[in-house]
Amino acid sequence: KQWYQRRVRGNIKIRNLAELDPELNSPHIYVERSVIESFVTQWNTKFGLGSSQYSLKLQIMPSHSGTMLKAIVGKVLKACAVMQGGVVERIIVHSFNEETLNDNLWPPSKFTVFNRLTEVANAASLHFQNPSKFFIWLSYYQNLYSQPCAGCGKILSDETEKDKLMPPVRRDFASMDKAFHLSCYTLENETF
Numbered sequence: 001k002q003w004y005q006r007r008v009r010g011n012i013k014i015r016n017l018a019e020l021d022p023e024l025n026s027p028h029i030y031v032e033r034s035v036i037e038s039f040v041t042q043w044n045t046k047f048g049l050g051s052s053q054y055s056l057k058l059q060i061m062p063s064h065s066g067t068m069l070k071a072i073v074g075k076v077l078k079a080c081a082v083m084q085g086g087v088v089e090r091i092i093v094h095s096f097n098e099e100t101l102n103d104n105l106w107p108p109s110k111f112t113v114f115n116r117l118t119e120v121a122n123a124a125s126l127h128f129q130n131p132s133k134f135f136i137w138l139s140y141y142q143n144l145y146s147q148p149c150a151g152c153g154k155i156l157s158d159e160t161e162k163d164k165l166m167p168p169v170r171r172d173f174a175s176m177d178k179a180f181h182l183s184c185y186t187l188e189n190e191t192f
Contacts, residue, residue: 079091
């Protein structure tokens with residue numbers, strides 16, 4: 001297999017995201033911004049809002065560390081993800097209508113459901129080494145408030161202190177279309 005990469009100050013520079021070998025995934029891999037821009041363009045053409053079953057649009061945002069992508073899932077949520085070495089390194093999720101102060105994207109959401117979703121999304125970023133699969137998984141949250149839990153069959157469940165009702169914020173990593181409340185999810189529910 002021919003690799004299109006070169007050494008840059010001791011780091012590996014990747015010119016094609018499709019050729020990123022997961023075994024080389026480390027903080028020392030630098031993916032050219034043009035590769036990420038190409039990925040975002042291809043994603044939005046193929047999977048952007050209204051163009052397919054995956055209702056998710058990606059935008060590149062200015063960042064000092066890595067490449068930051070803003071993912072908009074329907075009119076449900078917006079997520080900011082930092083990509084390092086061709087994988088999603090960190091993500092935070094906010095409501096679609098939630099304002100972030102002074103464009104500071106890292107404070108937690110003021111809504112419990114999106115804070116729980118941030119925790120689940122960060123776990124998913126560790127599971128999915130392929131950014132396309134991660135964003136496809138994230139796109140399944142377009143029905144966050146309408147898809148019932150595969151465990152209990154309910155849309156809302158009392159999952160937190162203070163008697164707050166929560167929708168199923170956990171999506172199956174394998175099938176992606178199964179939703180679970182955090183209290184209903186067990187490893188036996190995971191499809192492998």
